[in-house]
Amino acid sequence: MSTTPTLTTTSYAVLGLLAVRRWSTYELAQQMDRSLGRIWPRAQSKIYEEPKKLVRLGLAEASREAVGRRPRTVYGITPDGRQALASWLHVPGTGPALESEQLLQIFFADSGTRTDTLATLRAARAWADERNEDNLAAIEAYRAGTGPFPERTAQTMLVGGFLTEYYRLVASWAEWAAGIVEGWPEDPRAAQAPPTEMQRIDRRAHWPEQFGHE
Structure with a gap:
């Protein structure tokens, strides 16, 4: 049985943010809430999982950088990631789901x-x-x-x-x-x-x- 992780809509949302700039997982979670929380709300725990999954798939890359004396990992999109994002955008998604x-x-x-x-x-x-x-x-x-x-x-x-x-x-x-x-x-x-x-x-x-x- 294949153990290759699959891409979800949340995966593509994270890819979209990585296409804008590089982020740490903390910054990604904050930005997801700030810019996408009203149209695609997701638990922060799910957001923290996505970058590593995208790295394993070759769609994102991780690098270490220092903020003062404190190192952190930041993630950016790869050429394959940009292609995957473009392919997702090529097919219209499902409509809104109302929950109230x-x-x-x-x-x-x-x-x-x-x-x-x-x-x-x-x-x-x-x-x-x-x-x-x-x-x-x-x-x-x-x-x-x-x-x-x-x-x-x-x-x-x-x-x-x-x-x-x-x-x-x-x-x-x-x-x-x-x-x-x-x-x-x-x-x-x-x-x-x-x-x-x-x-x-x-x-x-x-x-x-x-x-x-x-």
């Missing part, structure tokens, strides 16, 4: 109370506001010319645009849902779905037609 405890609580709201549901919706709105504060700080940094890796602004902008729309969507949905739940009885089992809102969702579900899709 708050949505799960809304789905089962009929086992709780109207007050519980409103509290969850307020928390969802607060989450969107908080995340967008980080988003605004990043935008201001790039406006001021202090954003990291300015040579990659064209790529960063596209992801930032997605996150902006996502946070705005969550905030807008939370406000809309709270307005409906305000009209529920305290026992959600007796709540009714307003026909006008069902019709609104039906109309909005046909959004692909607005983009000329079949």
Whole structure:
């Protein structure tokens, strides 16, 4: 049985960072959290494993350097690593996977109370506001010319645009849902779905037609 390690999406994420510059494992873990944590969150323990695996596969190289009197190992991408990264980028990946405890609580709201549901919706709105504060700080940094890796602004902008729309969507949905739940009885089992809102969702579900899709 083969023991050759396989490349995961996280492997390619680390390769992508190594293509930007050389990093120590600590720096990689910090950068993964800072730049990719909102779109590809992973435990730091997994990040620490990846560079050595990439070295074994010949996709990264390790070298020793001194920081003051303290030596450390830094990792960089190899030509084979750049080729592997380019090959991965050539094939479109899978779409987003949505995971939300708050949505799960809304789905089962009929086992709780109207007050519980409103509290969850307020928390969802607060989450969107908080995340967008980080988003605004990043935008201001790039406006001021202090954003990291300015040579990659064209790529960063596209992801930032997605996150902006996502946070705005969550905030807008939370406000809309709270307005409906305000009209529920305290026992959600007796709540009714307003026909006008069902019709609104039906109309909005046909959004692909607005983009000329079949």
